[in-house]
Amino acid sequence: MTKQDFPIRTRRLILRDICADDYDDVHEYATDEAVARFMDWGPNTPEQTRDVIARWLAQQAEIVRLTMNLAIEHADQGKVIGSIRLSYQGGRTADLGYSLHSAYWRQGYMTEAAEALLELGFGTFGLRRIWASCDVRNVGSYGVMEKLGMRREGTLREDIEVKGRWRDTHLYAVLAQEWASRWAI
Ligand SMILES: CC(C)(COP(=O)(O)OP(=O)(O)OC[C@H]1O[C@@H](n2cnc3c(N)ncnc32)[C@H](O)[C@@H]1OP(=O)(O)O)[C@@H](O)C(=O)NCCC(=O)NCCS
Numbered sequence: 001m002t003k004q005d006f007p008i009r010t011r012r013l014i015l016r017d018i019c020a021d022d023y024d025d026v027h028e029y030a031t032d033e034a035v036a037r038f039m040d041w042g043p044n045t046p047e048q049t050r051d052v053i054a055r056w057l058a059q060q061a062e063i064v065r066l067t068m069n070l071a072i073e074h075a076d077q078g079k080v081i082g083s084i085r086l087s088y089q090g091g092r093t094a095d096l097g098y099s100l101h102s103a104y105w106r107q108g109y110m111t112e113a114a115e116a117l118l119e120l121g122f123g124t125f126g127l128r129r130i131w132a133s134c135d136v137r138n139v140g141s142y143g144v145m146e147k148l149g150m151r152r153e154g155t156l157r158e159d160i161e162v163k164g165r166w167r168d169t170h171l172y173a174v175l176a177q178e179w180a181s182r183w184a185i
Contacts, residue, residue, distance in 0.1 A: 014073040025080035029101035038135040092128040131173035145172040
């Protein structure tokens with residue numbers, strides 16, 4: 001990916017590189033227990049938020065960016081309300097991950113952001129397959145995946161340990177040809 005690919009503008013959002021000034025906005029949602037509930041991080045301490053921003057800044061500086069963590073900025077409010085990630089996994093595949101400030105849930109924001117990233121992944125980067133996974137209890141997360149037209153490929157039993165508990169995980173994916181024909185009847 002190149003500098004020309006960013007920022008990505010959607011109807012209500014700007015997906016862009018993070019900057020150090022975004023600390024307050026990121027820390028606001030990263031300290032929210034509801035946001036962190038199914039994540040392998042958080043609620044964050046100030047140091048943890050500083051560390052994650054430093055990691056994103058370092059990734060942005062890489063010549064070949066294999067992991068792309070983007071800030072989700074609310075275009076009208078000029079506020080960072082979440083983040084979305086596309087990570088290259090080899091073989092022209094990538095996985096998708098996201099989190100959003102809870103005050104903005106259920107308004108279609110993550111579907112809007114993720115749709116733009118899938119379009120970038122398939123359209124611009126020529127990926128073959130994009131997948132995402134979540135805790136089986138995370139209805140909101142797989143709701144986004146299903147709204148995007150991703151298929152549930154299966155459920156992995158107790159595959160990873162998150163916050164001291166072995167979690168069951170739904171795996172979803174979409175192939176390039178499925179994405180291209182998603183509006184066809
Ligand atoms: C998961 C998350 C990103 C969803 O973001 P969002 O912007 O609220 O999602 P959308 O509004 O685009 O919802 C898309 C669909 O998912 C489903 N959905 C979303 N949130 C839901 C919820 N809390 N309960 C039930 N269904 C939900 C709905 O079907 C919804 O479509 P609809 O509103 O037209 O019915 C957000 O809840 C979040 O950040 N959670 C905490 C972090 C997290 O769990 N990230 C994913 C880790 S795998």
